[in-house]
Every structure is written in C-alpha cells, then in structure tokens.
Amino acid sequence: MNKAIVRTFMALAVLFAALMVNVVYIQVIRAGALRDKPQNRARILQEARVERGRILAFDGSVIAGSRKRDGYWQRTYPQGRFAPQTVGYSSLRYGQSGIEASMDDYLTGQAVDLGLRSWLDRLLDRDPEGADVRLTLVPAVQKAARQALGSQTGAIVALDPVTGAVMAVASTPDYDPAQLVDRFAQLSKRESAPLLDRALQGLYPPGSSFKVLTAGAALQTGVATPETVFEDTGTYRVSGGKVTNYGDEVFGVNTLTEALTYSINTTFGKLGNELRRQRLIAYMERFGFWDRPPLELPQSMVRISGRFDDDALLPPGAPMDPLAVAWAAVGQEQVLATPLQMALVAAAVANGGRIMQPYLVDRVITAQGGEVRVTKPVVWKEALDARHAVQLNEMMQQVVDVGTGTAAALSGIDVAGKTGTAERGDANQAWFIGFASAEAPRVAVAVTIEDTPGTGGAVAAPLAAAVMRAALDEDALP
Amino acid sequence: MRPRDRELLLLLLAAVLAVVSYVAVYSGVFREISRWSLVYAGIFVVIFALLHLLMRFRLAEADPYLLPVAALLTAIGLAEIYRISPSLALLQGRWLVAGAVVFVLTVLLIRDPVKLDRYRYIIGALGLLLLAVTIVFGTEINGAKLWIRFAGFGFQPAEFAKICIVIFLAGYLNDKKELLSVPTGRLFGMPVPRVRYFGPLLVMWALSILLLILLRDFGASLLLLTIFIALIYMATSRLVYALVGMTLFGIGAFLAYELVPHVQDRFAIWLDPWATADTTGYQLLQSLFTMADGGVLGQGLGRGYLLFPDGRPVVPDLQTDFIFSAVANELGMLGAIGMILCYLLFCWRGFHIAIWAPDGFSKLLAAGLSAAFALQTFIIIGGVTRLIPLTGITLPFVSYGGSSLLANLMLLALLLMVSHRSNVVLRGTAAERFRLAEGG
Numbered sequence: 075m076n077k078a079i080v081r082t083f084m085a086l087a088v089l090f091a092a093l094m095v096n097v098v099y100i101q102v103i104r105a106g107a108l109r110d111k112p113q114n115r116a117r118i119l120q121e122a123r124v125e126r127g128r129i130l131a132f133d134g135s136v137i138a139g140s141r142k143r144d145g146y147w148q149r150t151y152p153q154g155r156f157a158p159q160t161v162g163y164s165s166l167r168y169g170q171s172g173i174e175a176s177m178d179d180y181l182t183g184q185a186v187d188l189g190l191r192s193w194l195d196r197l198l199d200r201d202p203e204g205a206d207v208r209l210t211l212v213p214a215v216q217k218a219a220r221q222a223l224g225s226q227t228g229a230i231v232a233l234d235p236v237t238g239a240v241m242a243v244a245s246t247p248d249y250d251p252a253q254l255v256d257r258f259a260q261l262s263k264r265e266s267a268p269l270l271d272r273a274l275q276g277l278y279p280p281g282s283s284f285k286v287l288t289a290g291a292a293l294q295t296g297v298a299t300p301e302t303v304f305e306d307t308g309t310y311r312v313s314g315g316k317v318t319n320y321g322d323e324v325f326g327v328n329t330l331t332e333a334l335t336y337s338i339n340t341t342f343g344k345l346g347n348e349l350r351r352q353r354l355i356a357y358m359e360r361f362g363f364w365d366r367p368p369l370e371l372p373q374s375m376v377r378i379s380g381r382f383d384d385d386a387l388l389p390p391g392a393p394m395d396p397l398a399v400a401w402a403a404v405g406q407e408q409v410l411a412t413p414l415q416m417a418l419v420a421a422a423v424a425n426g427g428r429i430m431q432p433y434l435v436d437r438v439i440t441a442q443g444g445e446v447r448v449t450k451p452v453v454w455k456e457a458l459d460a461r462h463a464v465q466l467n468e469m470m471q472q473v474v475d476v477g478t479g480t481a482a483a484l485s486g487i488d489v490a491g492k493t494g495t496a497e498r499g500d501a502n503q504a505w506f507i508g509f510a511s512a513e514a515p516r517v518a519v520a521v522t523i524e525d526t527p528g529t530g531g532a533v534a535a536p537l538a539a540a541v542m543r544a545a546l547d548e549d550a551l552p
Numbered sequence: 553m554r555p556r557d558r559e560l561l562l563l564l565l566a567a568v569l570a571v572v573s574y575v576a577v578y579s580g581v582f583r584e585i586s587r588w589s590l591v592y593a594g595i596f597v598v599i600f601a602l603l604h605l606l607m608r609f610r611l612a613e614a615d616p617y618l619l620p621v622a623a624l625l626t627a628i629g630l631a632e633i634y635r636i637s638p639s640l641a642l643l644q645g646r647w648l649v650a651g652a653v654v655f656v657l658t659v660l661l662i663r664d665p666v667k668l669d670r671y672r673y674i675i676g677a678l679g680l681l682l683l684a685v686t687i688v689f690g691t692e693i694n695g696a697k698l699w700i701r702f703a704g705f706g707f708q709p710a711e712f713a714k715i716c717i718v719i720f721l722a723g724y725l726n727d728k729k730e731l732l733s734v735p736t737g738r739l740f741g742m743p744v745p746r747v748r749y750f751g752p753l754l755v756m757w758a759l760s761i762l763l764l765i766l767l768r769d770f771g772a773s774l775l776l777l778t779i780f781i782a783l784i785y786m787a788t789s790r791l792v793y794a795l796v797g798m799t800l801f802g803i804g805a806f807l808a809y810e811l812v813p814h815v816q817d818r819f820a821i822w823l824d825p826w827a828t829a830d831t832t833g834y835q836l837l838q839s840l841f842t843m844a845d846g847g848v849l850g851q852g853l854g855r856g857y858l859l860f861p862d863g864r865p866v867v868p869d870l871q872t873d874f875i876f877s878a879v880a881n882e883l884g885m886l887g888a889i890g891m892i893l894c895y896l897l898f899c900w901r902g903f904h905i906a907i908w909a910p911d912g913f914s915k916l917l918a919a920g921l922s923a924a925f926a927l928q929t930f931i932i933i934g935g936v937t938r939l940i941p942l943t944g945i946t947l948p949f950v951s952y953g954g955s956s957l958l959a960n961l962m963l964l965a966l967l968l969m970v971s972h973r974s975n976v977v978l979r980g981t982a983a984e985r986f987r988l989a990e991g992g
Binding site for chain 1: 729829866922
C-alpha cells in the first residue's frame with residue numbers, strides 16, 4: 075500500500091511542478107509581451123494614477139487635457155470633435171488607440187529620454203509627471219476640413235509639402251471623444267464606422283486623381299512629354315476589353331496636358347501600356363505605394379496603399395494583363411489608396427518631386443518646460459526629378475484653370491490639382507488632390523467623399539479650396 | 553526538539569509574516585500605518601496560539617509542520633482579502649474564528665479518527681445528502697449551482713461533502729481492498745480483477761457525471777472522480793484501476809463537453825481567451841495580465857493595481873477563485889512559487905502521515921484527505937494560470953469563503969489526529985496507548 079501512496083504523491087508532485095513551471099512562464103518569460111497587450115486593464119489602471127500629459131495643437135491650444143476625479147485622472151476635450159480618431163483614446167475598459175497609444179510613454183512620463191527627473195520619480199516610487207505632446211495639426215485648417223465635410227461620409231488630409239507636417243486629418247462620420255466610453259459598444263458596431271480613421275485607414279479606388287502619378291511616370295521615363303499628341307475615339311481596345319471615358323465622351327486629338335486637364339481615360343490607358351506593368355508599379359512604389367507612411371501612430375492605424383485582392387495587399391510583382399495595366403493607369407482596377415497616400419502624391423509634385431516624411435508630432439514638452447523629441451523634416455521618397463515635377467505642376471494648374479477642377483480655384487492664387495471620380499457600383503468615390511500656391515506651395519490636400527452621385531470636380535474640389543484657403547490664411551504653419 | 557516546540561517556532565515565524573503582511577497592506581492601501589492593521593494581526597495570532605495550546609494538550613505527538621503551513625496560507629489569504637475589500641476581510645476574520653471552533657470541536661468530539669470507520673455509511677450518506685441539498689436548494693452563480701442560501705449566509709456544502717466522501721471511501725476501500733485487488737484475469741498481460749469489482753468505480757463515475765449535469769459544476773465532479781481514482785489505486789496498488797478510471801474520466805469529460813454548454817464555454821475560453829477578450833475570456837486574460845504585472849518580485853503587498861476606481865476588482869472573483877492571481881501580482885513569481893511550495897509541503901506531510909500510519913483506514917484517510925487537498929489546489933491554480941480549463945473552486949485556506957475555510961480546518965484537524973494517533977501507537981508511552989485503546 076505504501077508504494078502506491080508514494081507513487082500517488084509523486085504524481086501530485088509532478089502536477090505541482092507543472093504549476094510552478096507555468097508560473098515562471100507567465101511571470102517571467104511571457105511577462106513583457108502580456109504587459110504590453112492593449113487588453114491589459116491593470117497597466118492602463120496604473121497609468122490612470124498619473125496625470126497624463128496634454129495633447130496640444132500646433133498653436134498650443136489643448137486638444138486633450140486632464141482633470142482629476144476620485145483620485146484618478148480623466149481626459150477632457152476643450153475643442154470637441156478635433157480629429158478624434160487620430161488623437162485616439164486611452165480608456166480603462168477599451169484600451170488605447172491613436173496618439174494616446176503611440177505616445178503613451180511620453181504622456182505618462184515613462185519615456186527614457188524625458189530626463190533625470192523622470193528617473194528620480196521612478197527611483198523614489200513617485201508617480202511620474204506626464205509630458206505634453208504638441209501635434210502639427212493646425213486648428214484653423216483642421217476645423218475648416220471638418221466643417222467642409224459636414225454630414226457627408228469622407229476624409230480630408232492636408233499637409234505641408236515642404237516639411238511633411240500634417241496640418242489636418244478629418245474623417246467623417248466622427249464622434250464626441252468625451253462620450254466615447256459611454257457609447258463605445260454602440261459606436262464600434264455602427265455600420266458607418268465612426269471609429270475608423272478614413273483619412274489614414276480608408277482604402278478607396280483613387281480614380282482619375284491617380285493620373286497625376288501615371289503622368290509623372292510617363293514624363294520622367296520619356297514615354298511622353300506634355301505636348302505628346304494622342305487620339306481619342308472614346309474607346310481604347312486592349313486584350314479583349316476596353317477603356318472608355320467618363321460619361322462616354324469623345325475628345326478627338328489631344329496632348330498629354332489636355333488629357334490630364336479633361337481627364338481622358340483612353341489616353342492614360344494607352345500611356346499605361348506604353349509604360350508597361352513593371353514601370354507603372356515601380357513609379358507607384360516611388361510615390362509611396364507598398365510602404366507604410368511612417369506617421370507616429372500604431373501600425374494598424376495607417377494602412378499601406380497598393381493593389382488589392384479583396385482585403386489582401388497584392389505584392390508589387392503580381393501579374394497583370396494589358397487591360398489591367400490600362401485600367402490601373404487611370405486609378406481603377408485593383409488599385410486602392412488612402413487619402414493620406416493621395417495627399418502625398420500631390421505633395422510630391424508640389425515639392426519638386428520629393429516626398430517629405432509625413433509627421434503628426436511636432437515636439438514633446440516635459441512638465442518642467444523642456445523640449446525633447448523635436449521632429450526635423452526628412453525626405454521619405456524621391457518620386458520625380460525637379461524638371462519633370464515642374465512640368466507636371468504646370469499641367470495640374472491647367473486642370474484648375476480650365477479643366478475638371480475649376481471649383482478648386484482660389485482668387486488671386488494659382489492652384490494645381492486633379493479631380494477623380496471612381497465608379498463604385500451605382501455611386502461614385504469623388505476625389506480632389508492638389509496644392510497651393512502652385513509657385514510656392516504651402517499646403518497639399520486630398521479630399522475624398524464616399525458614395526456620392528457627384529463627380530470629384532463638383533463634390534470634392536470646393537472642399538479642397540476651403541481647406542487650402544484656411545491654410546494659406548494662417549501665418550504660423552508647421 | 554519535540555514536535556510541539558518545533559511547531560511553536562514555525563508558528564512564530566508565520567505570525568511575524570502575518571504581522572508584516574497586514575502592516576504592508578495597510579500602508580500600501582492607506583499610505584499610513586495604524587493600530588488597526590496590528591489589531592487584525594493580533595486576532596490572527598491569538599487564534600493560532602489557542603489552536604497550538606489545544607495541540608499541546610490533545611495532540612502532542614502530531615506532525616509539527618501542518619499547522620504552521622496552514623497558518624501561513626491563512627495569513628496571506630487574509631492580507632490579500634483585506635487588500636481587495638476590508639469589509640470582506642472582517643467577515644473572513646469571523647469565519648476564521650468559526651473555523652477554529654470547528655477545529656476544536658473536531659478534535660474534542662471525534663477523539664480517535666479510527667472510530668470514524670465504524671460510521672462510514674452514515675458519513676457517506678451525509679456526504680450524498682449534502683450534495684443532494686445543493687442540487688435541490690442550490691442557487692446558480694457563474695453558471696454553476698454550488699451555493700445554498702441559508703439565513704443570509706452563502707454555504708457551499710460540496711466542500712464538506714468532499715471530506716465525508718473521503719472518509720467513506722477510505723473505510724469502504726480498506727474493507728474491500730483484498731477483494732478488489734485479487735487478479736482473476738489478464739488483459740494485455742496485466743493482471744486484472746473481475747469485471748464486477750469495477751462496480752464501485754462505475755458508481756463513483758456515474759455519480760460525478762450526474763453531479764456535473766445537475767450542478768453544472770465541472771470542478772466538484774472532477775475533484776470527486778480524481779480523489780476516487782487516487783484512493784482506489786492506493787487501496788489496491790492496482791494500476792489498472794487508475795487506467796480504467798482515467799479512461800472513464802476521458803469519456804466523462806467528452807460527455808460533459810457534448811451535453812453541458814457551460815463546459816463547452818469553459819473549454820473554448822481555455823483554448824483561445826483572446827477571441828473573446830471583452831466577454832467570456834475577459835476574466836482569464838485579466839488574470840494572466842495581473843500575474844504578468846507582478847513580475848519576479850511583485851508589486852508589493854497593497855501596491856498592485858488590482859481594483860478599478862469604484863472598488864471593483866479588475867479580475868472578477870479576485871477574492872475567491874482568482875486570489876492566486878492577486879498573490880502572484882503583489883508577491884511576484886517568488887511569492888507564487890513559495891505559495892505552491894507551501895501547498896506541496898502540506899501535501900507531503902499529509903502523505904508522510906499516511907505512510908507511517910499503522911492501519912489501512914488511517915493510511916487511506918490521511919492519503920485521501922491530502923490528495924483531495926492537493927488536487928483541489930492544482931485544479932484552481934491550474935485554472936487561473938490557464939494550464940487547464942478553469943473550473944470554479946476555492947484555493948484552500950487562502951480564498952475568501954466560510955465553507956472552504958471551515959472545511960479545510962476540519963481536514964487539517966483530521967490529518968493531525970491521524971498523525972498523533974500513529975505516533976502514539978508507534979512510539980508513545982504505554983499509558984497513552986492504553987488511553988487510545990480505551991477510546992479517549
């Protein structure tokens with residue numbers, strides 16, 4: 075009997091050993107990974123004991139402040155619906171998103187580069203003081219963008235093409251950040267997806283606004299000049315299919331400049347096949363497609379643009395037949411882009427062919443007033459050389475002067491742009507991308523409206539004008 | 553050193569740890585040290601001092617390690633409950649007093665544990681009655697029917713039923729062990745008893761399945777069946793019973809999975825808590841996070857982030873089923889491993905008593921109680937650490953809950969009585985042996 079008793083004890087001891095191994099696994103080996111999970115309430119709870127640093131707009135006005143209630147700090151939003159999806163939230167129950175998530179270490183005073191004071195706080199087990207994060211968002215531009223969208227579903231991105239500083243990111247429908255916690259379940263289920271940041275996460279067919287990129291590729295590779303002549307018969311037949319113009323218009327003989335001005339699909343379809351798949355894709359990559367714009371946000375909040383099969387990004391080398399190439403060159407087929415990506419296409423032309431790395435965080439200001447982590451502009455992509463960028467700039471001015479984009483014109487200022495109207499079922503995805511002024515660009519925009527009966531020139535271009543006007547009227551830009 | 557002196561020394565150590573932990577919790581929560589923290593510690597020290605005195609007079613030869621280990625676990629439990637909710641700690645303090653009374657009554661009334669063998673059918677029937685009462689009057693909490701409400705108190709009869717059933721099985725199996733272990737056939741070269749001797753095993757199996765379906769309580773039925781498998785193996789030394797038992801257990805688990813939706817949920821959560829992180833998987837995930845936040849050294853007693861601003865614990869049921877996560881958070885990996893080692897020590901002493909016990913009933917009683925204690929500990933710690941699917945049972949001596957504390961102090965008293973009796977029989981004086989033979 076004793077032998078069986080000893081064996082039973084041994085078996086139980088083995089079970090206890092398994093418990094101990096598992097404890098070591100959870101508390102030591104996997105501890106780091108578990109601690110950083112957004113579902114981890116204890117960590118966010120720990121942070122609610124710290125006065126979270128404020129999130130400021132570029133002019134220093136408060137976007138997200140802090141107020142103490144019952145010993146725990148809470149967010150306040152003095153400017154209401156100010157880019158709520160991008161600024162994000164830090165909630166005990168729902169985790170974190172946006173700037174609140176990506177800049178959490180600064181906002182809670184835990185980042186290593188905050189200096190001696192934060193080290194002392196940690197050493198003495200004092201609650202550290204959070205640092206303020208100043209964004210590049212300019213209130214006048216942001217508010218103009220939000221107001222322009224009104225009750226339509228869409229997104230606007232405005233950025234400084236010379237530095238890459240993002241001045242506005244508006245996405246509608248949006249939500250009141252002060253009520254987020256109470257209504258989270260409801261908001262996250264709503265079909266209109268108000269929590270989605272359409273400006274950075276929304277993937278849409280860019281339609282004719284993509285022709286800027288195709289034209290740029292054609293100019294730089296020598297496939298065409300602005301004066302190269304094409305003939306439009308209303309239909310371009312290629313590998314068993316055809317490319318037609320919007321509204322089945324027929325334009326006859328046209329130059330490349332005219333093709334861009336009046337958005338002639340057949341000319342750009344032909345141009346696509348003269349470039350061929352490989353070069354078209356290569357230029358898409360040069361303009362930032364297939365690369366995540368490195369904004370200071372969690373990776374999942376900025377999506378990569380490119381060619382898609384359903385929801386999956388296709389590799390750049392995925393095969394395409396000439397018909398697919400022709401339609402891709404006019405921004406249809408399987409090409410999808412975020413409004414941010416299209417704003418970067420406009421910015422590339424505005425900035426002499428160079429795309430600056432887009433950024434949202436201007437600097438971090440410590441509780442003692444010191445400035446750390448000041449963002450300096452850096453080049454992200456070399457899309458075109460300066461000569462071809464200038465040619466493309468002039469062609470885009472024609473669009474706004476006499477072409478499809480006249481609604482984006484501003485009095486006394488030359489505006490360059492391109493409209494886009496991608497057909498999605500019965501409705502359109504309307505676009506306008508552009509910049510102002512054409513000679514000395516200070517703002518590049520992308521405007522898109524979902525599910526509209528109107529065209530880009532009618533629906534999106536006026537909104538772009540309003541946003542560019544607000545930016546040009548502002549003295550202090552990032 | 554004599555056993556009781558050794559016990560006193562270890563109890564003093566436990567008392568020091570108790571005082572330190574109350575003061576730490578109090579200063580951690582309220583950022584000050586007050587005499588109230590010392591009053592709590594004082595009550596705790598007085599109770600175990602009284603139990604120690606009883607041991608000196610009545611169970612002088614009993615094992616010296618069990619009581620201090622139980623005291624240490626109770627102290628950590630009380631400190632952690634106090635940290636989660638001071639009002640619950642006050643109630644648990646009262647339960648500790650009641651538990652001490654149960655301990656004293658068990659020692660004084662039963663006197664000689666071997667006498668329990670005579671009443672095994674009554675005790676077994678009492679165990680079944682307790683379970684039946686739960687089935688009839690039980691209120692459902694968290695999908696399982698475990699509690700009965702009586703005069704404003706929640707009561708978990710299953711905790712006591714467990715002890716009754718161990719006593720009954722120890723007596724019954726000791727009686728029938730020769731019969732059960734006679735091999736009469738061979739299966740794959742292994743000596744196998746006649747089929748009808750598997751009767752008791754099948755009855756217990758059916759009972760635990762019935763319990764599972766009626767109570768929807770996976771924990772209690774799992775515990776019951778594994779206790780039985782351990783006991784029949786120890787009684788007969790026949791591995792075939794253990795193997796058949798395991799197979800039956802597998803079939804039972806499959807049946808349960810198919811028939812009881814509650815079990816399916818628990819299983820799904822265990823396999824992938826991330827899929828339901830906001831709903832059913834929330835509790836288990838937060839338990840893992842809470843442990844991970846503890847790290848190696850822990851946040852410190854009273855200094856972990858265990859409560860929401862409104863006082864609700866981040867992990868639901870933190871003070872009962874999930875108290876191990878709270879301990880692991882505040883005392884770290886070292887504290888958590890230390891606590892598991894305390895349980896292993898308790899279990900080892902229990903089996904040690906069983907090995908040295910002079911008669912079969914005492915052996916099976918001590919081994920059965922220790923196995924029950926160890927299995928319960930394994931099931932709940934394994935559950936909250938996602939080693940096995942979670943089933944709601946209490947962590948002995950540490951979880952908040954009157955029934956659990958009372959039942960485990962009774963279990964402790966029984967083990968100590970068996971230990972005392974064995975040591976007296978083995979090396980006691982003639983007078984003591986005589987007194988024992990006279991029945992007190």
